[in-house]
Every structure is written in C-alpha cells, then in structure tokens.
Amino acid sequence: MSTVYILWLRQIKKYFRSRSRIVGALGQPLLFLVAFGFGFGSIFQRAGGGDYIQFLAPGIIMMSVLFTAVFSGIDLIWDRQFGFLKETMVAPVSRLEIMIGKTLGGATVAAFQGLLVFVLTLFVGFRPYNLLMLPVAVLFIFLVAILFTSLGIAVASKLEDMQGFQLIMNFLVMPIFFLSGAIFPLEGLPKAMEIITNLDPLTYGIDGLRHSLINTGKFGLATDLVVIGSITAVLLVIGSYFFERIQA
C-alpha cells in the first residue's frame, strides 16, 4: 500500500507545484466554452436544443479530464527519458502496485482539473439542476479519469520517446473528444456517425455527466456507469500488461 501511496503522492505534489500548468490547462476549456458556447448558442436555441452552455459544459469538463488524464499517463515517457523509471523498476515492489499508484495519481490530478473546469463553467452561466447529484458527477469524472490515465500508461509503455506524441494527439485524443458528443447532441446523427460515437468510451462519460448535471442524456445513468466501469477495468488490465513488460 505504501508503494501505491508514494507514487500517488509524487504525482499530486508535482501537479500542485506546477501552478502555471494548472492555469494554462484552463485556457483551452475556457476558449471552447466561450467560442462554441456563445458562437453556436443562438443557432442551437433556434433549432430547439435549449441553452447551449448547459449542454456544452459537461462536454468541456470531460474534455479537460480526458486531456489531463492521457497526459498524466504519458508522463511515463518522461520518467523513462530522464531515467527515473529505472529507479522505480529496480525496486522490490510489484509492477501492479506501481501501475496502480501511477494510475490513481494521474486520475486524481485529472479529476481535480475537471472540477476546476466545472467551477469555471459556473462563471460562464452553467447551472447544474440538482446539487444532490454532484457526487454522481464526481464519480463519473473520476472513472473517466482512471480510464484515460490507464490508456495513457498503456500507450506510453509502448512508446520509446516523445516522437509519437503528435500521433497520439491527432489520432487518439482529438478523435476521442470530437466524436464523443461533447459538442453536439447524439440524436439524429447519420448512421455511420452514430456507430462511431457509440464506440467512443468518452461518449458514455459525458452522457453520464449530463444525466447527473442537467438531467438529460441518451443512454441512462445505469448504462453509462456499466459501460465506463467495464472499459476502465479492461484498460487497467491492458495497461498493467504492457507496463509489466517494460524493460527499462
């Protein structure tokens, strides 16, 4: 347990020390909220979609969880490049404990970043319908954070250096975000698009968050929870599998 704790603590400490990174990471969600929120707001309303900021906010919160989580996982590459990974890998502790500590640390950081963005959305006019549902929202945020941190670790275990970074950004993280229903409703999509969005795990995270924050959604809370829970479990296993095979 102490291994999990010290790995978790290291991630947390490093996160809170880089204040400029925390603030910097708020820039993009803010831009998206303002540009999309106010840019598309009136069209959305005229089309009968209601208040676009209400609709968009959960999507943007999850966007920042997604980005922060994947990058916390990919952090592993830096540890490898700067040699620190070796120090951890020769220690007499199980690889699984290392993986769990790293995942929980990254996920905590990502969830916290998500909550910061949640606070930010309140300033641009977002209003959750029922504060009693907030714990459910936090649960979804944390699950999604774990899911994508494990994904980041799995990817990082297979990468030698930061050269694949652009690739991951453009072919993994961006599609996961844009094809998730974060910025558009899932109803009335062309068939192909519907299938793609249904395959995107983030779709269920955002749907769950919409259920808990604005009381609308497509799949229902239970479905969202089951899907996110199972994918998280699978990715944790895959991440551990790849991580155990790292030869530092």
Added chain:
Amino acid sequence: MGINQDSSDIIVVSALVKKFKAFTAVDNISFEVKRGEIFAFLGPNGAGKTTTISMLTTLLQPTSGNITLNGSNPVQDKDGVRKSFGIVFQDPSLDDDMTALENMQYHAILYKVPKDIRDKRIEELLRFVELWDRKKDMVKTFSGGMKRRLEVARGLLHHPRILFLDEPTLGLDPQTRNHIWNYIKDINKKENMTVFFTTHYMDEAERVADRIAIIDHGKIISIGTPGDLKNQTKTNSLEEAFLAITGNVIREEEASGVDQLRAMGRMWRRKR
C-alpha cells in the same frame, strides 16, 4: 543455492548470454565476485558492461545462462534480488522536480525502510555525502557531482549487500571522484558491502578494485588483481595492460554497442 557455489561468492555468473537479434551483446561469460570485494568491470565502449549489469539487476532478461546474486536468481526471484542490491546507473535517475529529501523518501518507501529509522538513516546519508544543507532544494538546481553524490546516498539507503555502480564518476572532476570513492570504500569496509563497478578510468580501477575483469566484444578476456593483469601482460601500468589486452583500435561511436543495442532493442520490440 547452486550446487557448487562457494558461500563466500556473493555473485556467481555462469555461461551468461544476451542476444539482441543477430547482435550478441554478452557472449557466454562466467565469473564470481566474493563477498565484501570491490570488483571492477573494465572494457571499451560497447563491450557489454551495462548489459551485464542490467541482467544482474533484473532489468534485462538473459538469453541463456545462470546468475545467482546473494543466493537468489534474478530471473525467478526478482524481488529477492532487488532487495539485496543498490545501484547507481550510468545515466542520471533522479527526479529533478523533487527535492533531495523527497528523492530519498521515495526510495526509502519503495524499499520499505522501517518508519522509525527512515528519517535518521536519510539524515545520516545526506550528511555523509554533504548534501544535508541542500536537502530542501530541487534536484534540478544541483551540479553533476551533487547529483551523483545524491544517487550514491540513495543507493545505500536500504543497506544493500551489493552496490552496483555503472561508470559512477563519468564526467566528474578529480576532487569529486576522489570524494565519492572515499565514501564508497568507507562503507565497503564498515559494512562489508560488496561493490561492483564499471569505469573507463584505469587509475581509478587500479586504485580502488580488489579484482578486475576485462570484457571486450561481450567476452571476458582477462580477470585478476591489478597486479595479476600487469604481470600477465608484462606491463607497468593498468592502462598499458588494458591496451595490451584489448588492442589499440578506437571504438567508433557509431559502432558503439550500447547504441547498437538500443537500436536493436527498439527494432526487436517493434517487430514483436
């Protein structure tokens, strides 16, 4: 425990081989290191020194052969082996964004140093390498020599029975080199800790090591005390002995085994 293992040998290596596809980095080497001994591994660039250390310290899986380290096998009982050694890697392995103290605490917790002695031991070692005053500073503000000293202190934190040092003094000035070796020899005497190190500095090996193995092209070509090696080659200094044994050909950087090995490793991993 091996059948014909002398209990005074803390490291026993027999017929060890490591291949990266067609490239043989370590080619059927065997040797023993005695408990409490300071043992040097010498060899030109790419001779297989780091690969051997990586296998001894559970970071690389041998292709074939047998290793026993303090009575455990690094392939079957990884954690048993990991508990018994400390290591200073060739490349830095500190977290630059943590303080010296935090780096030490991280290590102490991973190695399960009991809570009640943890702080005392950390203070003792940081004072020993003269970094106690800088304990709250981020490692990124440290010089190369300070980082090395911190790594040595960290490697000693859990009272290892064996300390591996992979070119510990590379790029350091003579004063710092001297300093570091004084600490290590001190602990070697006081705690009968075995030291296994690689270096390019012949004078260092001659001065510090009880026995030396010279490795080239993945094979051990000579092993003995510094005196033995000089007698064997009828030379006056270890440097001359080394050149007599390994030849005068300069190993070009592009042919360096380490690079080659890494490239091979990359290719190999990708293809798998």
